[in-house]
Amino acid sequence: MRFCLIIISSFLLPFIIQGQNVLNGPTSEGRSQIESVNNDPWASLNNPAVLAQIENNSIALAYRNSYLFTELGTAGASFQWKLKKSGIGLGYSRYGYSLANESQLNFSYALLLAEGVSMGLSFSPQIISFQNTGTLVYPNASLGFYAKATDKIDLAASLKNPFSQEIDALSKSYTQSILQVGAAYHLVDNIDLFTEFEKNFDRPIRMKFAGEYRLEEMFAIRAGVATMPIEISYGVGVLLKAIRFDLALRQDPRLGSSGQVGLSFDLKGKKSKSE
Amino acid sequence: MLMHLTLSAQWTPEEKQRIIEERIEYIAQDLEAESSDFTTLFDNLDALLDDPIDLNSADLDELQSSLLFNEIQIAGIMAHRKKYGKFLAIYELKYVHGFNPSNIQFALPFVTVGTKERASTFKAKWLLKGRHSILIRHQRVLEESIAFSDPDSNSSANSRYLGDPNRIYARWRYQAGKNLSLGITGEKDPGEEFFSGDQSKGFDYYSAHAAISNIGPIKTFVVGDYQAQFGQGLALWTGFGFRKSSQQALNTRRFARGFVPYTSVDENNFMRGVAATFKIKSLEASIFYSAKKLDANLDTTLSSDLAESTFTSLQQTGFHRTQGEVFDKDAVQEKVYGANLSYRFKNLRLGMTGFQSELEGDFDPDLQLYNQFNQQDASNQVLSGNYEWAASFFQLYGEYAVSENGASAQLHGITLNARELIKLNILYRNKEAEFQNLYANSFGERSVSSNEIGWYHGIEILPFQDLSIQAYLDLYKFPWMSFRTDKPGNGQEASIFARYRVDRKLELSALYRTENRDRNDNVEELRVQQIVREQLDQYRLQLDYDINSSVSVRTRAEYRRYTLGSNPLEEAYMLYQDLAYNHRNGKWNLRMRYALFNTDSYNSRIYAYENDMRYQFSVPAYFGEGSRYYLLLNFKPIRGMTLSFRIARTFRIDDALIGSGQDAIQGPYKTEIKSQLHYRF
Numbered sequence: 005m006r007f008c009l010i011i012i013s014s015f016l017l018p019f020i021i022q023g024q025n026v027l028n029g030p031t032s033e034g035r036s037q038i039e040s041v042n043n044d045p046w047a048s049l050n051n052p053a054v055l056a057q058i059e060n061n062s063i064a065l066a067y068r069n070s071y072l073f074t075e076l077g078t079a080g081a082s083f084q085w086k087l088k089k090s091g092i093g094l095g096y097s098r099y100g101y102s103l104a105n106e107s108q109l110n111f112s113y114a115l116l117l118a119e120g121v122s123m124g125l126s127f128s129p130q131i132i133s134f135q136n137t138g139t140l141v142y143p144n145a146s147l148g149f150y151a152k153a154t155d156k157i158d159l160a161a162s163l164k165n166p167f168s169q170e171i172d173a174l175s176k177s178y179t180q181s182i183l184q185v186g187a188a189y190h191l192v193d194n195i196d197l198f199t200e201f202e203k204n205f206d207r208p209i210r211m212k213f214a215g216e217y218r219l220e221e222m223f224a225i226r227a228g229v230a231t232m233p234i235e236i237s238y239g240v241g242v243l244l245k246a247i248r249f250d251l252a253l254r255q256d257p258r259l260g261s262s263g264q265v266g267l268s269f270d271l272k273g274k275k276s277k278s279e
Numbered sequence: 280m281l282m283h284l285t286l287s288a289q290w291t292p293e294e295k296q297r298i299i300e301e302r303i304e305y306i307a308q309d310l311e312a313e314s315s316d317f318t319t320l321f322d323n324l325d326a327l328l329d330d331p332i333d334l335n336s337a338d339l340d341e342l343q344s345s346l347l348f349n350e351i352q353i354a355g356i357m358a359h360r361k362k363y364g365k366f367l368a369i370y371e372l373k374y375v376h377g378f379n380p381s382n383i384q385f386a387l388p389f390v391t392v393g394t395k396e397r398a399s400t401f402k403a404k405w406l407l408k409g410r411h412s413i414l415i416r417h418q419r420v421l422e423e424s425i426a427f428s429d430p431d432s433n434s435s436a437n438s439r440y441l442g443d444p445n446r447i448y449a450r451w452r453y454q455a456g457k458n459l460s461l462g463i464t465g466e467k468d469p470g471e472e473f474f475s476g477d478q479s480k481g482f483d484y485y486s487a488h489a490a491i492s493n494i495g496p497i498k499t500f501v502v503g504d505y506q507a508q509f510g511q512g513l514a515l516w517t518g519f520g521f522r523k524s525s526q527q528a529l530n531t532r533r534f535a536r537g538f539v540p541y542t543s544v545d546e547n548n549f550m551r552g553v554a555a556t557f558k559i560k561s562l563e564a565s566i567f568y569s570a571k572k573l574d575a576n577l578d579t580t581l582s583s584d585l586a587e588s589t590f591t592s593l594q595q596t597g598f599h600r601t602q603g604e605v606f607d608k609d610a611v612q613e614k615v616y617g618a619n620l621s622y623r624f625k626n627l628r629l630g631m632t633g634f635q636s637e638l639e640g641d642f643d644p645d646l647q648l649y650n651q652f653n654q655q656d657a658s659n660q661v662l663s664g665n666y667e668w669a670a671s672f673f674q675l676y677g678e679y680a681v682s683e684n685g686a687s688a689q690l691h692g693i694t695l696n697a698r699e700l701i702k703l704n705i706l707y708r709n710k711e712a713e714f715q716n717l718y719a720n721s722f723g724e725r726s727v728s729s730n731e732i733g734w735y736h737g738i739e740i741l742p743f744q745d746l747s748i749q750a751y752l753d754l755y756k757f758p759w760m761s762f763r764t765d766k767p768g769n770g771q772e773a774s775i776f777a778r779y780r781v782d783r784k785l786e787l788s789a790l791y792r793t794e795n796r797d798r799n800d801n802v803e804e805l806r807v808q809q810i811v812r813e814q815l816d817q818y819r820l821q822l823d824y825d826i827n828s829s830v831s832v833r834t835r836a837e838y839r840r841y842t843l844g845s846n847p848l849e850e851a852y853m854l855y856q857d858l859a860y861n862h863r864n865g866k867w868n869l870r871m872r873y874a875l876f877n878t879d880s881y882n883s884r885i886y887a888y889e890n891d892m893r894y895q896f897s898v899p900a901y902f903g904e905g906s907r908y909y910l911l912l913n914f915k916p917i918r919g920m921t922l923s924f925r926i927a928r929t930f931r932i933d934d935a936l937i938g939s940g941q942d943a944i945q946g947p948y949k950t951e952i953k954s955q956l957h958y959r960f
Contacts, residue, residue: 121826149832149858153785153824161834161856163873166908168930176947178932181906183854183875185834187822201820201836203854203875205932206904209836 026108027080027097029066030266033252034239035214036228038200040148041160041186045248045268046082048093051162051184052112052124053148055084055091066250066266071259075101085271089116091124103135108144120152128164130179132171142169142179158188168205180204186212194218198228208232226252233257246270298388299324303896304888317896318543319506319518320346324389329410330456333393334372335365339623343534347386350532350667350674351377351696354626358671366392376671377696379741409455414894416955418446419469422948426470426600426941438941440470440600447473447482448544450894460490466544470600477605484597486549488540498556498563504541504549507567508533509619510665512721513680513688513710513728514632517548520720525774525790528737528749529704531692531722532676537565537619546597547573550615565619567634572609574599578643589641601941612639615718628667635660636717649760652686652729654715659683661716672696678721686713688728690721704737712759724755724770732756745780763799765808770796784826790819800844811844815883833857841883851878853885853901870911877904877933892923892955905931905947919960925953 029046032039039050045064047054063083070076080097095110108131114124126146133139146164153159164182171177186200195217202210214228214237226239239252247269254262302324303317323346332345334356342353355376360366369392372378426440446469452462465482472478488503506518511533518539521530537556541549554567574594590611599608617634638657646653663680677691688710695703708723712730719728722735733755740748756769774792781787793816799808818838825831839851855874862868870890878884884902890911891897901907909927916922928950929937936943 117830118827121830149856151824151826154782157781157785159822159824159832161832163856166873166906168906168932176932181875183856183873185822185836185854185856201834201854203836203852205875205906206877208850208852208877209838209854 025070025078025097025099025106027066027068027078027099027264029064029082030239030250030252030264031226031241033068033254033262033264034226034228034237034241034250035198035216036200036212036230036235036237037254038186038198038212038214038228040162040184040200041150041158041188041198043150043158045084046095048082048084048095048110048112048126049080049097049108051148051150051160052093052110052126052146053114053122053150053160053162055086055093055112055124056089056114056116056122057120057150057152058084058086058091061085061271062268063271064266064268066264068262068264070262071256072261075104077101084112090114091122093126095128105133107131107133114148114150122150124148124150140171142171144179156190158190159185160187161185178205194221299328300890302385304890317519318894319539319541321894322542326454326457327389331389331391334369334390335360335393344536345389346534347389349377349529350669350676350694351702352382354669354671354674368392376699377702379699379747380744406455406459409453409459411958411960412450412452412454413958414448414450414955416446416448416892416895416953418448418951418953419444420944421950421952422944424938424942424944437601437603440941441476441602441605442467442470442472442478442600444469445473449482450542452542457493458491460488460492460540462540462542463487464542464544468598468600470598477599477608483599484544484546486541486544488542490538490540496557496559498558499538500555501538501540502553504551505554505567506536506539506541506548507550507554507718508535508537508539509565509621509632510535510630510663510680511676511678511690513678513690513719514661514663514716515617515619515634515718516720517550517718518543518720520722522722523724523735523751523753523772523774525751525776525792526749526778528751528774528776529694529702529739531704531706531735531737532674532694533722537563538567544597547595556619561623563619563621563623565621567615567617569613569615571613573611573613573638574604574607575610575640576607577610589643590638591643591645610640613637614639626669630665631663632665633660633662634718649762649765652713652715652759654717656683659715659717661718680714680716680719682713682715684713684715686711686715686729688714688716688719688721700741702739704735706733706735706737708733708735712757724753724772725757725761730757730759730761732758746777748775748777750775763801764797764810765799766797766810768797768810770794784824786823788819788821788823790817790821792817798843809844812842813844814840814842816840829861829863831859833859835887837885837887839878839883839885841880843882849879849883851883851885851902852876853878853887855887857890859890865915867912867914869913871909873906873908874901875906876901878902889927892925892953893921893957895953895955897927903931903937904933905929919958921955921957923953923955923957925951927951 026049028037028039028050029044031044032042032050042050043054045062065081068078078097078099082095084093091114093112098105098107100106108128110126110128112124112126114122116122128144128146130142130144144165149161151159162184165179166181168178168181182204184200184202189197191197198214200212210230210232212230216224216226218224222243224241228237233256235254235256237254241248241250250266252264342348359375372383427444447467450464454460464486466484467473467482471483474481486504488501488505490501492499508516512520520533538554550569551571552569556563556565575590576592578589578591594607599605615634615636619630619632621630636659642657644655660683661680663678665678668675674694679689681687690708692706710729710731714729716728721728723731725731733753735753737751751774753772758767760766772794776790778788795812795814797810798813800811821835823833835855837853841849853874853876855872857872860869881902884900886898886900889897889909907929911925914922928948931937931947935946937946937949938944
């Protein structure tokens with residue numbers, strides 16, 4: 005058992021260093037992990053700039069299981085609150101299990117610069133813990149940009165951890181910097197198309213494409229595809245008064261399936277669009 | 280960035296500065312050379328902003344030398360004036376053959392429509408109404424490179440730089456309209472001494488000029504440092520010359536500017552002496568003399584007397600940082616003198632250029648098989664004839680040059696403006712391997728003007744007002760061996776570039792470029808290399824968005840593939856995000872970028888233009904794995920003064936050393952800082 009855990013921990017480490025395991029929310033998961041351009045309850049973890057343009061304040065919980073390993077599960081919570089011309093958010097994400105895990109806290113703030121244009125900043129310390137090694141804390145930050153460029157097109161960019169920190173001098177390991185640039189196209193009232201390009205240090209540019217169809221604003225279906233590696237994602241969302249339930253499934257051709265489920269509550273009881 | 284302008288001719292000084300930067304960026308975006316110099320172009324555009332071209336009175340020479348218009352547009356302006364008389368407003372350009380909304384917007388800041396006749400009599404008091412410009416810049420890499428570290432017992436004298444790591448540049452210039460230009464420039468490169476050792480006079484490089492223009496029959500008279508440009512560059516062309524560009528597929532024709540005061544810091548690419556051009560009606564006569572010292576590798580294997588007069592090669596870097604480089608400094612005297620005659624008759628222009636060049640000393644180059652036809656004599660003569668014929672819907676241009684050994688080089692082109700929707704350009708070049716000319720700079724695949732035969736085809740299509748497509752196809756061959764190709768070879772290059780303007784604020788563009796050519800296989804143990812095919816494919820997507828009059832963003836994604844023969848595929852990826860902010864009071868602006876990249880090797884490197892300070896031009900190569908960011912802040916504390924600060928940092932996770940040779944830095948960071956003061960009064 006201990007040997008298996010050591011193996012799993014070794015497997016965990018590259019994911020930790022990759023920085024790909026912060027919870028992104030089931031909406032994003034159903035859209036092939038497109039994160040920067042989503043106006044949803046997980047903005048504080050995905051793109052802080054969105055906080056200044058959210059329609060409803062919310063609190064959300066989610067859980068993701070990667071490749072059917074409980075040791076690779078991620079759980080998280082997010083809270084966001086819109087102010088007059090700005091927005092604030094809090095987020096928490098924990099990946100791993102008791103012997104090896106990574107947590108991230110997000111304290112986010114966004115400011116509306118002009119009609120439909122906002123920028124945001126997150127302070128997001130990362131805590132990596134291995135039972136036999138100890139705990140390391142890395143101060144991280146992220147910057148975001150979000151704009152309703154035209155009536156039909158939204159643009160966004162998110163830069164996570166721009167200043168890399170050394171994890172291990174011997175193996176030349178650094179915390180990952182990730183740049184995401186995305187766009188959303190509102191084809192018609194109930195159909196949206198999304199795309200995002202993502203880059204980190206040592207992986208090629210990852211291209212993601214997704215679409216979402218909404219039925220009567222209560223029910224949403226999502227699907228998407230991403231490259232490097234090729235993954236296919238599906239998702240559904242149900243909105244009942246102020247409660248939203250979202251479910252997503254992502255298929256990796258080599259590693260198998262990952263699922264994510266989430267609940268979000270619109271605060272103040274207002275109805276919101278299923279996004 | 281997109282130019283956030285309407286069809287209005289009222290711009291603040293800050294907007295004018297931004298216009299020049301965007302214009303240069305537009306030209307430089309496709310360049311793949313880290314050390315491009317646009318100083319002269321910058322000065323030209325700067326002068327035009329202060330003194331715009333009057334569409335009603337500018338003659339053909341003025342329109343051509345402005346570098347704003349292509350030959351179709353110039354012919355269109357002349358034809359419009361002839362048919363309809365003077366322009367009443369700039370907006371009439373919409374109805375001029377060769378213009379579309381996109382290129383009108385580019386030209387607008389630099390043109391005006393005058394109602395008065397140009398004053399034909401020069402007045403001396405104009406010379407006193409000019410403007411001074413002072414520029415001082417400091418630049419430094421913070422991390423210590425090998426060349427500045429403490430030497431160990433095994434290091435040679437030439438492995439350490441004699442001076443400090445600072446680069447210092449200072450320049451003063453006085454310009455009175457188009458009539459008078461005075462200037463002094465000094466520069467010290469990193470590693471060179473400053474007011475010490477062999478540089479007791481301060482800077483390593485000095486340049487100065489005094490030039491008058493457009494005074495009576497004197498079109499130009501220059502004393503000091505100057506550039507000389509005639510014809511299509513086969514005979515004589517110093518300074519920047521346009522090369523193949525995906526975004527300017529029709530720009531193959533060179534517009535020679537004759538003698539131009541030299542203001543740049545390239546320590547080789549200019550003339551030093553005296554030059555004059557006289558213009559009497561349709562005839563122009565130019566004469567020039569240049570005498571300057573060049574850096575050269577002296578042959579130290581010979582006895583000291585012979586070593587001082589025998590050189591094996593000329594140095595082009597301009598660096599004098601080590602004992603060896605200092606020893607080679609100003610080792611050879613160069614003299615160049617010649618003349619040009621040019622005659623214009625209606626739409627036809629004919630020219631002849633001839634010059635003699637002499638290097639004092641014995642030139643004993645170490646020639647290999649591939650460059651055996653390079654100039655071996657210390658003296659050379661070149662003679663050429665050029666022509667240009669412009670009509671409304673087509674233009675012909677070309678040049679034929681012969682060097683002293685009898686070898687020739689020629690270039691002929693035609694541009695067709697079939698309809699507003701389609702423009703075509705075809706250029707043929709044939710430069711014999713034996714053609715020898717150190718002062719040529721013509722269109723082609725190689726930077727040297729010899730050993731190349733090629734057909735270039737360019738096209739621009741405007742299917743809709745908001746969509747433009749430019750493409751080119753270049754087929755070329757080298758009749759003899761060339762560097763890294765041990766047999767006569769051939770190659771093809773093609774590019775297609777599309778730009779779509781979604782609305783006034785949002786623009787999308789895409790580029791695909793492919794090139795394949797013969798190349799040595801680079802197998803080390805083989806003495807005679809096998810020739811294989813080298814292939815490079817480039818894909819680019821770009822989005823430009825003007826959020827409002829203060830903020831604009833740009834996103835670019837690029838992918839490259841490189842193969843050499845049967846070697847494994849090498850790939851490269853880059854994604855960057857730019858942000859530009861201009862404060863509404865016009866006193867300060869900010870430019871920043873963050874880029875992530877990874878390339879399999881230096882062969883698949885990606886070039887990307889970066890915003891830099893006035894008169895600085897950055898087109899760094901991104902290679903390895905890592906990130907790069909820069910921040911540029913410009914601030915105007917008082918009228919006429921601009922303070923600039925720039926910091927750029929490259930972070931590489933893949934290599935212990937960043938850079939190569941003596942300039943290598945122990946990684947993973949390389950940080951460069953710059954500061955600059957510019958004052959105009």
